[in-house]
Amino acid sequence: MPFEETRRYAHCVTPLWRAVIGPRGKDRAPVGCAHVNRPTHSTPTLSLFALPCLHGVERSVDGLLARRRNPTACMAPHADPYLRASTPHGNRLGRLLWSVGYHTLFRFTPRPLHAWRAFVLRLFGARLGRNCHVYPGARIWAPWNLECDDVVGIADGAVIYNAATIRLGSHSVISQEAYLCSATHDIDDPAFPMTSSPITVGRHAWICARATVCPGVTVSEGAVLGLNGVATKDLAPWTVYAGIPARAIKKREQANER
Structure with missing residues (x-):
């Protein structure tokens, strides 16, 4: 000394x-x-x-x-930016209430009760059109940030991580274990804060099983993101994408009635 x-x-x-x-x-x-x-x-x-x-x-x-x-x-523990909450108190309280509602009113309901699950989602702030089929195994982070047009399907195991708003167009399909992720972290900031950007999935688009849509991406009308594909940029209309990162592999036929 x-x-x-x-x-x-x-x-x-x-x-x-x-x-x-x-x-x-x-x-x-x-x-x-x-x-x-x-x-x-x-x-x-x-x-x-x-x-x-x-x-x-x-x-x-x-x-x-x-x-x-x-x-x-x-430094005191609370001074470490990694220990700060990523979301405000109101958001965390809302997600706590939704967690209770999810496990008591949503998760274990019979598969055909789509209308009941849509009612529960609306009860927690979701904006859903008619005939939306959200299956009981779907995981929705914040119902109040979910917007669906008519006839939208969200399959079992699909994850809607909607820290920012996620919009699903009519007749769009989110398949099993697909991941729509609207949040990330700023890796260049020493505080490592969470950032979020909205995601839009257009009409007649299809997010295939285990595919991932990154924050801020727009999946245009009729686009298809193939199995395990990762969309890091906007997808063009009526085009089929696959791979990591997703690349266009072919055009999708557009029927006249669509």
């Missing part, structure tokens, strides 16, 4: 030591009658109860000296 820090350490500990062991020498109060002579010197006796106290004092002083040497190394 450097000399200057040793002086500070002794300056902090000495008064506390004396407070624990009592006064010394001429400062000690007389014992018994007033005629008893005060001792010229005495050896301090340390109580067993004082040892934990002094140990705590030593640790506190060491902590103070460490903070002087490196103020950022001893």
Whole structure:
């Protein structure tokens, strides 16, 4: 320990030591009658109860000296940006209520009860058109950020991670275990904050099983994202995409009645 820090350490500990062991020498109060002579010197006796106290004092002083040497190394836990909540309190409360509703009113309902599940989603703020088929195994992060036109299908195991709004056009299909992810993190910011961008899936588009749509992507009308494909950019209308990242592989025939 450097000399200057040793002086500070002794300056902090000495008064506390004396407070624990009592006064010394001429400062000690007389014992018994007033005629008893005060001792010229005495050896301090340390109580067993004082040892934990002094140990705590030593640790506190060491902590103070460490903070002087490196103020950022001893930051309070709440100062670490990684420990901050990514969403506001109101959002977390809403998702807590939705979690209760999901497991009691939605998840274990019979598969044919599409109208009931649509009612439950609307109860939590979703905007759904007519004849939407949302299956009981679908996982929707925030119903109030879900917008569906008429005749939309969301299959079992599909994940709608809608930290931002996700819009599904009429007759669009989200197949099993597809992942629509509207949020990510800013990897260039030391605080690593969550960012979100809306996703739009157009009319008659199809997101195949286990395919992923990234934040901010628009899947245009009639586009198809193939099995396990990852859409990182907008998909053109009536085009079939596949791969990681998704690439156009063919045009999709557009029927006249569409």
